[in-house]
Amino acid sequence: MFPTALAGSLPKPVWLADTETLWPKWHLADAPLLQAKADATLLWLKLQEDAGLDVVGDGEQARQHFVHGFLEQVEGIDFANKVKMGIRNNRYDAMVPQVVAPLRLKGRVHAFEAQLARAHTRKRLKFTLPGPMTIVDTVADRYYGDRVKMAMAFAELLNTEALALQADGVDVIQFDEPAFNVYMAEAADWGVAALERAARGLSCTTAVHICYGYGIEANVAWKQTLGEQWRQYEQVFPALAKSSIDQVSLECYHSRVPLELMELLSGKDLMVGLIDVASAEVETPHQVADTIGRALQHVAKERLIGCTNCGMAPMSRDVALAKLRALSEGAALARERYA
Ligand code: ZN
Secondary structure: OOOEEOOOOOOOOOOOEOOOOOOOOEOOOHHHHHHHHHHHHHHHHHHHHHHOOOEEOOOOOOOOOOOHHHHOOEEEEEEEEEEEEEEOOOOEEEEEEEEEEEEEEOOOOOHHHHHHHHHHOOOEEEEEEEOHHHHHOOOEEOOOOOHHHHHHHHHHHHHHHHHHHHHOOOOEEEEEOHHHHOOHHHHHHHHHHHHHHHOOOOOOEEEEEOOOOOOOHHHHHHHHOOOOOOOOHHHHHHHHHOOOOOEEEEOOOOOOOOHHHHHHHOOOEEEEEEEOOOOOOOOOHHHHHHHHHHHOOOOOHHHEEEEEOOOOOOOOHHHHHHHHHHHHHHHHHHHHHHO
């Protein structure tokens, strides 16, 4: 009961890349960089296991950013000439690569870190990929001229890589779709269909992560404008409930999401956010267990997976680790309380 999992990303060690930032600069190049990525992946696998997590991941140590890490292996994208673009409905600017030709995979994208992780843990292994709609929102289109068409093209590529990851022994493939909380009507209209295209034919567990973003300043400021109740999930959950995706994540702790929205997802496993990634204050196990208690009013015991609200990439390493421990200890306490 109440297995625990991370959302996806974890902070990079100081010897690998810049810390406490998105799009961190690598500190090495070529073969030494590859070795350092491997070392960081193994380090975090060990730390997640020691923290007591039930589902572990590579912590996205081998990619610079959760979207652009995938795009680097896609043909038809001009990485040499990035342009400044407002993303997530102009919430913040990012330097993004441009789609300039038909999209095609150059080869495997994440074989290195997925196979490495699989070889070094017996725990359930989760691997994250960006969702098609979020990719479309994080690149400049100079070729397709149609968001849906481009999303479906990315979905096909994601599907190819997802099937290969499954063959590598990955147990859970999660697509990250923060854009679902920004373009809610479009998410319900075609975002979920693109997601299902990306997950087509998978027999492993499939998941989608929808959040209010990393704990960066632009997101914290944005959340201040969302009012007393955050009801974004209300528009997309019904479409997800009807979809083939097995697990859905949602923010819970320190968010203003009305918890009854979970009831829109009956039949799905819910990754409930029990850890705030926008604050360096470490939750206590009691706080984590209390949040589980509140969630249990709206989700069946056997369907609750304890998770963080979002990835931890921009956080301090010590804080992230302490929060993973709190997550695990809090879930253990909840098992005693609510068994
Ligand atoms: Zn997130």
